[in-house]
Amino acid sequence: MAKVSMTVNGKAASGDVEGRTLLSSFLREQLGLTGTHVGCDTSQCGACVVHVDGKAVKACTMLALEAEGAEVATIEGQANADGSLNTIQQAFQDHHGLQCGFCTPGMVMSAAALLKDNPKPTEAEVRDYLEGNLCRCTGYHNIVKAIMAASGQDVSSIAAE
Amino acid sequence: MYEFEFEKPSTVAEAVAALADEDAQALGGGQTLIPTLKQRLAMPSKLVSLSSIPQLKELSDNGGMLTIGGAVTHAEVAAAAADSYPALADLASHIGDPAVRNRGTIGGSLANNDPAACYPAAALGSGATIVTSTREITADDYFRGLFETALNEGEIITAVRFPVPEKANYQKFLQPASRFALVGVFVAKYAAGVRVAVTGASEEGVFRWHEAEAALDTSFAPDALDGLSVDAGGMIGDMHGTKEYRAHLVGVMTKRAVAAAG
Secondary structure (H helix, E strand, C coil), X not given: CEEEEEEECCXXXXXXXXXXXXXXXXXXXXXXXXXXXXXXXXXXXXXXXXXXXXXXXXXXXXXXXXXXXXXXXXXXXXCCCCCCCCXXXXXXXXXXXXXXXXXXXXXXXXXXXHHHHCCCCCXXXXXXXXXXXXXXXXXXXXXXXXXHHHCCCCCCCCCCC | CCCCEEECCCCHHHHHHHXXXXXXXXXXXXXXXXXXXXXXXXXXXEEEECCCCHHHHCEEECCCEEEEECCCEHHHHHHHCCXXXXXXXXXXXXXXXXXXXXXXXXXXXXXXXXXXXXXXXXXXXXXXXXXXXXXXXXXXXXXXXXXXXXXXXXXXXXXXXXXXXXXXXXXXXXXXXXXXXXXXXXXXXXXXXXXXXXXXXXXXXXXXXXXXXXXHHHCCCHHHHCCCCCCHHHECCECCECHHHHHHHHHHHHHHHHHHHC
């Protein structure tokens, strides 16, 4: 076992982990942050996307010890300070960007990473960026629409909800 | 995953020392290795992370020679090479998906030498030099077949040097589920001649299509390739495409790459 320390959603977090402990396991099982979902565990689905030092990564495909000293952001830290949904989360609700919700944490974290680098993406850029995030309910349409809306763009011309 | 020890050295020398242990394995970005470990297809005694070695994160552009540290991620190459070597940046920006590109490294990709990976085509197509902890290896000598390279046990890729061509392009026929290339062709035109490297297609891994290179040396235009084809015999045939289909795609993607390179 080795000690790992990092900042998670702005707070110091540490614990004892094995070499093989995944970042997703550390977040979920040791820190109790179960909003980071593990869908496939084979780095296909993207439900486990978190930010490490500002970059979207699949937490199921990174060892916890590799995040030593890093700034980690998870879905639990995305809401506004008063507990209300942030712009991206609210857009997902407004545009019905989720059904079962399992993929949503990863979708929101990927969307946040995209909009940080590209504040006004085209629809094609949104779809391309979501290549590593699978949703089995929505057909992606309203997820794309929600992200476009969260970027402040007019989505009235994008087809039905 | 089987249990393993974990070390995160801060210099290449420390990493080489840590890798001297039996069954020790270097860890790049882990985007292939961690899934492999999860499936228990490998059982290293120790993983030696290369993520905290500053030397391996260096990137430099010395007038026509782009040098990329072994631990530089695909996303970093996509950003850093956008002006100096756009074809390489474009290739890097289409590997896997954004989260994979934020972890996966050029050294990891080249050390693994997956027969459908993109970077081997760029390295071979550019006549790159693979710089390791002990020596320099030309791309022509480096790739040795499926998942086989000239690297010895415990040898680490510290950097890759790419001579920047006059023009170049990479065309990838995507296998949409895996995001790897069903067939990918990298074409680069240098003063010394044209290089054409093909990934995803051959049972022997990445290869140079010399016949196409000779034709393009004469005329760097898509129709210079008319009538040329690769032998379907050595191609990969699987559920995603037959040998004949891949052989056909090699010709198509090479023409597209030449056309796009302009």
